[in-house]
Amino acid sequence: MLPQASDLGWDGNVLGLDSWGSAELVTLAGDSVKGHFFITHYAVAGAKGATKEFIDRYNAAYGYVSSLLSVILFTVDKETGLSLLPASMSLYLFPVIIIIGGIAAGIVGLLVAIPSFKTRDDYLAIITIAVNFIIITALNNMDFVGGSRGYMGMKKVIYGMEDVFKFPYMLFWVITFAIFTVFLIRRFITSTYGKGIIAIKQDEVAAEIMSVDTNHMKLVAFMFSSGLAGISGGLFAHVIGYVNPGSFSILKSTEALVMVYLAGMGSLSGSVISAILFTILLELLRPLQIFKWVLIPLILILVMQFRPEGLMGDKELSHFFPKLKKYYKFK
Amino acid sequence: MSLLKITDLTQRFGGLTAVSDLQVDLKEGGLNGLIGPNGAGKTTIFNMVSGFYTPTEGTINFDGNVINGKKPHSVTAMGIGRTFQNIRLWHDMTVLDNIRLSQHYHLGYSVIEPFFRTKNYFANEKRIEDKSMELLDVFKLQDIAHEYPKNLPYGIQRRVEIARALATDPKLLLLDEPAAGLSSSDVSDLIDHIKWIHDNFDITIWMIEHQMEVIMNLCQYIKVIDFGKTIAEGTPDEIQKNPQVIKAYLGDEGEIYA
Known part of the structure; x- marks a missing residue:
């Protein structure tokens, strides 16, 4: 399905038909895959929903880091002067820049992990919302990233790449990073080491008494998932081509949370599926305009009423389709 | 040789003194009991030994190292395993x-x-x-x-929890009311089970228990506390005859007949 989508998007550009159509398509696919990032990291964290939700909240803002880097390095910008590196190099360096954005976000994740040592549940969630506000306010007042007007120029980088060789870069990179993320998370949570996080989620006191260093594990969980959210933020910025502090408001994190809750918080494949389905749903309901935001919360209410553990609970896809186990080991 | 030596241990929560001036000396290899009425401070003592509380005063010396103030996970790594009154397995x-x-x-x-x-x-x-x-x-x-533990009978869950505590290779195993919530046939199984563990693993056991059947059958040495203070210690026979213990558990005879 995905290659088809890229073909379509690709054709759209070549034929010069309706460029809007192709843009929409890329955004659609992009969004859904971006969803994975937000989401899968919850699955990683074994998601004590509230405990880990903060991450995308403020880290999506770290899309700024990689956007800034890529713009400074590769484009002629009136503010940053001449580009530091030729545009053709962005072809290879693009993933590096996205990963640097991820690392920067991971480091900030470290700072927010520290309050998590003493605070739990709802209180920790409140702290993370506070951090979100701090970051947004800070960005609003930083002139070199455009303040509240936002920051752009990322599209120039993409165009620069397309000048060298025509290819749906963003679609490719978003999908690649999505697969990479799921891969990393799966490796992490299937190890005895990573299971420590799930243990903390289920019973923190028991985890401590069974020799799990909970502070260390929280630090790792926060940094790891912040890093992944930072990567998704970077991709988001390049797909849209424009970021402003408002892009990373609480609504964005709510969207991501809904994806996780719909799927079931302990399920990796569930999160991926639900991210895709939810994005498609959002797009399908677009003609309803504002009523979309009546219908979607309604769906959420119904799910919470009749299936509070989410559609898949903590089951993986292989639980429903045992034959899949032959091809892929889920857990 | 003593494995766990607690001296002058005191724990205060605000104005409440939960444990005061506790002295404990557990010999290596023993099977020891800790009893006392509800709210006497038994679990508080276990929480201090396993690192969940930092004692207000006093020292806990385990195997030659002072362990008070250490985090539970490092205490566990040093060789103290523990189970909980209400089973705390990871159920999912x-x-x-x-x-x-x-x-x-x-x-x-x-x-x-x-x-x-x-x-x-x-x-x-x-x-x-x-x-x-x-x-x-x-x-x-x-x-x-x-x-998944949540699908298992309570008695089996208890066993799994004890097995899990032993999996950390402890030298000292703290059992917090292992018989709580078990049926009488499960309790006699548990007694055999703990005996078997004590015989087959190179381990010292210290247990809190309310059921006298368990304590009197298993323990070689018992400590009785009330309101955070030690009121008696000794072998099961000595404890059963101790007037202060009887008073703590059954109330003052004088009051009844007065």
Whole structure:
């Protein structure tokens, strides 16, 4: 399905038909895959929903880091002067820049992990919302990233790449990073080491008494998932081509949370599926305009009423389709 | 030789003194009991020994090291295992995974190795799994290795929890009311089980228990506390005859007949 989508998007550009159509398509696919990032990291964290939700909240803002880097390095910008590196190099360096954005976000994740040592549940969630506000306010007042007007120029980088060789870069990179993320998370949570996080989620006191260093594990969980959210933020910025502090408001994190809750918080494949389905749903309901935001919360209410553990609970896809186990080991 | 030596241990919560001036000296290899009426401070003592509370005063010396103020996970790594009054298994993880996690303090691989799946990673994961399965075999729990604890009967959950505590290779095992919530036939099984553990593992046991059947059958040495203070200690026979213990448990005879 995905290659088809890229073909379509690709054709759209070549034929010069309706460029809007192709843009929409890329955004659609992009969004859904971006969803994975937000989401899968919850699955990683074994998601004590509230405990880990903060991450995308403020880290999506770290899309700024990689956007800034890529713009400074590769484009002629009136503010940053001449580009530091030729545009053709962005072809290879693009993933590096996205990963640097991820690392920067991971480091900030470290700072927010520290309050998590003493605070739990709802209180920790409140702290993370506070951090979100701090970051947004800070960005609003930083002139070199455009303040509240936002920051752009990322599209120039993409165009620069397309000048060298025509290819749906963003679609490719978003999908690649999505697969990479799921891969990393799966490796992490299937190890005895990573299971420590799930243990903390289920019973923190028991985890401590069974020799799990909970502070260390929280630090790792926060940094790891912040890093992944930072990567998704970077991709988001390049797909849209424009970021402003408002892009990373609480609504964005709510969207991501809904994806996780719909799927079931302990399920990796569930999160991926639900991210895709939810994005498609959002797009399908677009003609309803504002009523979309009546219908979607309604769906959420119904799910919470009749299936509070989410559609898949903590089951993986292989639980429903045992034959899949032959091809892929889920857990 | 004494394994656990507690001197002048006091714990205050605000104005409340939960434990005061406690002295304990556990010999290596013993099976010891800690009893007292509700709210006497028994679990508080266990919480201090296992690192959940930092004592207000006094020292806890375990195996030659002072351990007060240490985090529970490092206390566990030093060799104190523990179970809880209300079973605290990870209910949404298989029994095997429950046991496996007890090896978290010596995984043998670094943080990034799970991502790269190095040889060393596989070797250590294999070691952990083999060790866990071996332990489950010893406890005759191998058949339920892939079950979830929430689906198991209470008595079995208790056994899994004790097995999990032993999986950390403790020198001292703290059992907090192991018989709580068990039926009478389960209780006699438990007594045999604890005896068997004491005989087969090189371990010192210290247990809190309310059921006199369990305490009197198992323990060689008993300490009785009330309102945070030691009121008696000795062998089961001595304790049963001690007037102060009878008073603490049954009230003052004088009051009844006055």
